[in-house]
Amino acid sequence: MKVPQVTGKLREVTAAYARDPTVIIERSYRAITQSDPTYAGLPSSTKGDFLESIRFSAVLWCKTLLTGEYPSDHDMETFRNVGRRRVHQGIELASLLRAYRVGSKELWAIYLEFSSEHHDVKDELLSTVSPYLLDHFDEMAQAIATAYMEEQYEQSRWKDALRYELCNLVFGATGDVDEFNRVSETIGIDPTIARVAFALNLDVPDTLPSRVETELDRMMLVVARMAKVNAADLVRAMYRGRLIVWMPCIRGDSVLASDRRMGELAARLIANVPEFKQMGVGMMGQGPSGWSGSVEEAVKALEIGERHGGGDGVYRYSDIALNEGARRSDNVLRYLESLVERLSHEPDLLRTLECYLEQFQKHKQTASVLGIHPNTLSYRLERIQEIAGGSLEDPAWLAKLYVATRLRKDSL
Structure with a gap:
């Protein structure tokens, strides 16, 4: 991709923007926040990083036009880091790319306004700079999107590893509360909120393990939507041939209110998710021992339900608590x-x-x-x-x- 080197008045205004890109930053920020509410509601720390990324992108554009050279490896790595940070800031890829598209459009509008006042730069702007503009911003959008997706994948693997560690703490003999709290907080789960374990018998097609994981991810999205919780708040594991899902309770709920609410949710899940055949529902518990105890209760309720059958396929431990x-x-x-x-x-x-x-x-x-x-x-x-x-x-x-x-x- 050949980079044009601007001349004359176009070079002068580009050098001025490189020294002080304030007008580009302000107009781009205004256009982006008006087009996407995600950016309008950014916390102050993230907003500062966002404004800095607009500044960097604007200066990088000006720098390429002044030197006639493609951005350096160092510049590209700095640019890719913007995409990586957006993953951790909770900004979706669609919003990131939309912001970049809107910002580049606003920058081009600024140049067009300049050419309308200085007609002698119009030919150079349209015939020389315009074709490069499309290539430049397309290339940069691909770079930032690739970095974003790679970081998102790594984050997912990292969180999966931590969730596996969390499950080991729950099912392990030590019951290390401090470590349980640390791992929970690291992956964004509040360890002070009690949870109820669901133990499920599934009907999953016999297929590749990777495909099974994809199916389980899809089911968790359905569960999260029906439970009206964030999918990231759900923790799942396989235990004794059953799928275990720890469902967060409402802070301050009584055991009775939680049991009733979870029983109603379980009935809706059994009725609406074809892969869910039978479900045992434990009672609320907090910390590693509470999570583990709720699992044992859910599995016990499911085992007794399997033996006797009947009902809607939902078996609550509270129904057998006195017996147990x-x-x-x-x-x-x-x-x-x-x-x-x-x-x-x-x-x-x-x-x-x-x-x-x-x-x-x-x-x-x-x-x-x-x-x-x-x-x-x-x-x-x-x-x-x-x-x-x-x-x-x-x-x-x-x-x-x-x-x-x-x-x-x-x-x-």
């Missing part, structure tokens, strides 16, 4: 098992008790489900009280019986 809590204490477990142990020798009575509890102690509904006469149901309930030694009018005893029958059912 009882399992962790041998004494409590033995006590609850003893409540229904005497009834195990009379299957009709045990089935009647289970149905009665499932139907919320409604006599007519229970009799209908069992297909028996209401009098028969009353007789059986009296027998249950006699054998088990308690009153079905006692809420505390009913709660114990409910947990005991659920534990027995889960163990079958």
Whole structure:
């Protein structure tokens, strides 16, 4: 690409702009901020860098016209660094290229205005400088776009490596809170916000690993959109053959409110994402132990849901929390098992008790489900009280019986 070397008045004005490009900077900045709200709302530190990049680009343009030489390797590297910085400043590539296009258009408008006042430079501007203008800014746009995409790729790899490290901290034995906080903050995740783990059974085509990762990335975008969160706030991992997704909670939410909200989100995801077949939902937890505990809860809920089936494919740990809590204490477990142990020798009575509890102690509904006469149901309930030694009018005893029958059912 041949670089023209300007002469006469065109050279004089170009040298003046090279010494003081203020007018180019101000007009370009105004045109860019009016065309793209991304640049209009830049923080002060980024705005300063943006103005400096306009200055550098304008001076570089003037320098090439004055010397007749293509920008040096050092100049090009400085220019590419602009593209790299925009990645970390959160500016999208489309906005970056639009800004460069609008800025170059404004610079050309300034030169055209000068030629309208000095007709003797018009021929040189249009016949000599104009063709080079297109080549110059096209070449520079390609350079800045390439640098941007390379930096974006490296950033993605770096973040993937840190996310992998974060997952190791969650599933590892050390539970290093300080390191967990450091890695979280490095990749832009707030470690003080509690999260809920989703454990998913997926239906993903048998294909190349790279293709699977692409599919998982696509699914995460869908999840983020439906959850109304930034995709970068989601953390995923594969664990025991399931996809784990840690979903951020709303700061200040109670455990009850979070569980309800996450259950509703899980139901929407199962209904709208064909690849999601079944989902276990843990309870909210914070820090490495909280994240890990939520995963174990989600997987446990999913495993029990897989065994029993039914429902909408969403299984919440909160629905089995009492049962699982009882399992962790041998004494409590033995006590609850003893409540229904005497009834195990009379299957009709045990089935009647289970149905009665499932139907919320409604006599007519229970009799209908069992297909028996209401009098028969009353007789059986009296027998249950006699054998088990308690009153079905006692809420505390009913709660114990409910947990005991659920534990027995889960163990079958």
